[in-house]
Every structure is written in structure tokens, then in C-alpha cells.
Amino acid sequence: MKNKKSREKAPLTAGRFLYRLISVVLIAVFLIAVAAGIAQIRDRLAMDDYDYYDEAYYLRTLRNEDFAGLLEMTQDDARAGKEYTGDIPECRAVARYYEAAVFFHAYEKAGEKERAALQKQRMERFESEAGEYAYYTEKIDALFEKEP
């Protein structure tokens, strides 16, 4: 049986207290710095994986008839290997229709028949890909009818 006396704690002197305080502070600094570094690395890498463009965002932009915004979103949402699900492909098709329409009307007005025909083909393709949202293509066409 161990001597009870040897198990008694030594008295907490000022020096011992200071030593413990310094140790705690240094350990805390170490843990905080390491945690901060790991968090920084993780956050920087996660920024690349963050997906801003979900279906709700696409549909909201489409329903607002913000075709320029929808097109910008469609172009920006270009992460390699990303799969577009839900109604997103249809929304993107409407955006591409708008893009093709911009060029179609420009080429047509300039008399560049071949290029205009190519854009027209693209418009027809995207209209069919727009599915239940194809009626938005009529609203897009209306934008160009009021052009001077």
C-alpha cells in the first residue's frame, strides 16, 4: 500500500500556478492555431464545391422572366461533371433559346442568312428541350418584336 503522504498534492505555490497558467495558454494557442489552419484549408477547398444554383433559384429567375439573368446563371453554372436534375435542364434550355434568339435576330437583320439559319435551328432545338416551360419562348420572341 502506497504511503498516503506520497499521494498528497504538493501545495500550490505562486511559481507552480504560473507554470500551469502558461502551459494552459500555450496549449490553447496551439489548438486554436491548428484548428484555424485546418478550417481555413477546408473552407477554401469547400468554396469550389459550393453550389449556388439550385432548382428553386433557376425557377424563380425564369418565373420573373429575367431571361438575361437566367442565361447568365446557365453560363456560370458550369462546374465540370455536374449533373443537372429536376427542372434545371428545361430552364437552361429556355436560357439557351434566348441566347440563340439574340444572335438569330442580329444575323437576320444583317442579312447573314446562313448564320441566321443556324441560330434558328438552335432555337428550335432548345424550344423542344424546354419541355413544359416552352411557352416562355413566346415571351422571348415578343422581346424582339418590339425592337426598332
Added chain:
Amino acid sequence: MGLEDLKCPYCGTPNPFAEKHQEDMRRFEKEFAATKEEVVTANKKRAGRNTSLILILVLILLDVGAVIFAGISSDIAYSIKEKRIQAQADQHMENILALLEEGDYCGFSAYYSANSIYYATSGTDLEDYSAVHGAAGRYRWLLQDLEKYISGNSYSFRKESMSRTCAYMAENITKLWNVEDQYSYRQEIYLAPDKLSYIQDMRERVSLLLQTYAGLTEEEAGSLGDLSQGRIQKILEERLVSTDEE
């Protein structure tokens, strides 16, 4: 009688010398034990202090290392990203070339941003398209502004924003037409004929769209490379109609 004999073995007389000797021996033993304990205790304390100091030093060194780690964590993340992208350089190159062949310059510019390609162009074939990428960025911003203008519901073309938007468009036009000045080093690579053909195509499209939608004349659209940025801005402000006025 010896010093160990406290009494005479014959007559029993006490031996004062033996008593004194034994008393001295007891005293010496006591003092020795006390000194021994003092030395042991002092050594223990010294060893304890040394261990404490060593632990503090180790903690300080660990802290320095941890703070340096935290300070360079951005660089570490950058390095990891760079390696990830470089590992997929061939696939990215294939995708980029497909976009350029289709004439989807906006898609090309957006692809660069979405996939952080700029992290890892150095030393890869992707770097050769730096000038094309620079031009495509200007082209994309110009088209975005024109598309907003056409769709008619953009804040950018309200009266209070018109001047700023026109300034921005003028800057992009100027930079698109002066891409060669920005990539004067390694021109033989960045501005090789195949790369220039993409840049020229972008300029032709922008000229056409500005004529169609921004009211520029054929002459104005054909001389954008010769006009100053200020003059281009003025023309745009004169020709574009703010959404408030529609």
C-alpha cells in the same frame, strides 16, 4: 575497553569515551540522513524545474509551428487546388476546345471561372489560351449587358445607372479590341493565329450586336478599335435608351 564498550566488561564501570563516541555517531548519522534528504529533495526540485522548462519550450515551439501552419494554410489550400486541377488538365483542355469550336465564348469564360482553371494554367497547355480567356471575359460581360438591355427589365439601364453601365461597356469594348497590348509577352503563343481567330470572331459578333441592339452605325461599329474609351461611352449613352423612358 574499546569505543564500542559502554561499560567495562570486568568491573562494569561506565566508559565515558564510548558514550561520547556513540552519541557522536548518532549525531553524525542523523546529520548525514538530513543532508542526504536535503540533497535528494534539492535534486528532485531541480529535475522538476528542468522538466517544466523543457515542456514549456516544447509547447512554445509547437505554438510557433501551429501559427506558421495557420499563416500558410491559404497557400496549402491553393497548392491542393492546383494539384487537383492539374490532375484533370487533359479533360479541361478537351472541354475548353469544344466550347471554342462551338463559338461559345461566354461558356468558355464561365468554364474557366467555375472550375478555377486559372489556378493551374502555369506550365500546362491551358496557359496558351490566356489571351483568349482574357478576351472572352470582356466579351461575356459585354453580352451580358446587351442581353439585359434587350430583356428590358434591368436596373443597369435605368436612368441613374445608365452612365455607369455605359462606362463599363466602353471599358470592356476597349479592352477586347486591345487584347494584344495586354499580352505583348509571349505573343507567339498567346496570340498565335488560331487564338487570334477566336478573338477576331468575338469582335465581329460584338460589332454586329452593337449595331443591332445599341444603335451603333456600321462605321462606328467598324472603328471601335480606333475610338477612345470616352468616345465609345459617349456613343453608347446617346444611343441606348434607358428603361425609364420605354
